[in-house]
Each structure stands twice: as structure tokens, then as C-alpha cells.
Amino acid sequence: MFDIKALLKREVEKKLIDVDDYIFMPERIEMALEGGKLNCVLNSDGRVDIFYTKQGVTEVSSAARKHPYTPFEKELSHGIYDDIIRDLLKAVNKVLDGKSKYFHHRVVPIRTPQLPTSTVIKEDSSF
Numbered sequence: 001m002f003d004i005k006a007l008l009k010r011e012v013e014k015k016l017i018d019v020d021d022y023i024f025m026p027e028r029i030e031m032a033l034e035g036g037k038l039n040c041v042l043n044s045d046g047r048v049d050i051f052y053t054k055q056g057v058t059e060v061s062s063a064a065r066k067h068p069y070t071p072f073e074k075e076l077s078h079g080i081y082d083d084i085i086r087d088l089l090k091a092v093n094k095v096l097d098g099k100s101k102y103f104h105h106r107v108v109p110i111r112t113p114q115l116p117t118s119t120v121i122k123e124d125s126s127f
Contacts, residue, residue: 007026024065034089040081042072044107050081059091 027042036054043049046065049059061084067075075081 024048024068024072029073029076033085036089038077038085038088038094040072048072048081050084050088052085052092054092057092057095059088059095061088 023044024042024046026044029040031038033052034054036052039049039051039053041049041051042065046068048063048065050061052060057071063081063084066080
């Protein structure tokens, strides 16, 4: 037999749980993790952006909100996004552990020319 009530109930639940229909209060949670800085950002459209920075190297990943009715901090504390964070840590550490095939010596950044210390610039106060 065909159960119309169950079918309608599933359709209503599906519409209620659709994250695209909600606007979330943006949240940011920061913490130090394994010598770097982890930022987890909940955007107003329900997308979660996770940033990990260590020694000047930054890696970013995004995920869809997994449990829209659960507070964002509780999702993080229960490890919902731990797989994404683990992948970010691996990617940053891989970059930091890597060696260049072409740059064997330290690369010196280009500096802008500075005025010699003996040069004095006088201001014209007649304006």
C-alpha cells in the first residue's frame, strides 16, 4: 500500500533541512594547532571555510554545513570537520618539508631602494 502521509512528511523534512534556504550568523573560531594557526569560519550562506597557516604557508578548504540545527562550535567539538583539518595539516607540512629542485640557496627578496642616510630632505613650510 502507498503511504502518502510518510511521503509528504519526508518531502517537508527535506525542504526544512535544505541548507541553501537558511541564512546563518557568521562565526569565526580560531585556535593554535601544531605550531600553526587554525581558523574555522561559518559563512552566512552555510559554507564552512577552514584556514591553516604555519610558518607563512596557508592552506584553505571549504565544506558544506553538515548539521544546520547544531551550533557551529558543537559541530567542531564533535569532530565533524576533522578530516578536512587533517588534510590541511598534511598539505602545509608537505610544503614546509619540501625542497626546491632549482633554488638551492636561500632566495633573497627584492628590496626597494632606500635613500642614503646622509641625504636630508628639507620640507618647504611656505605652503
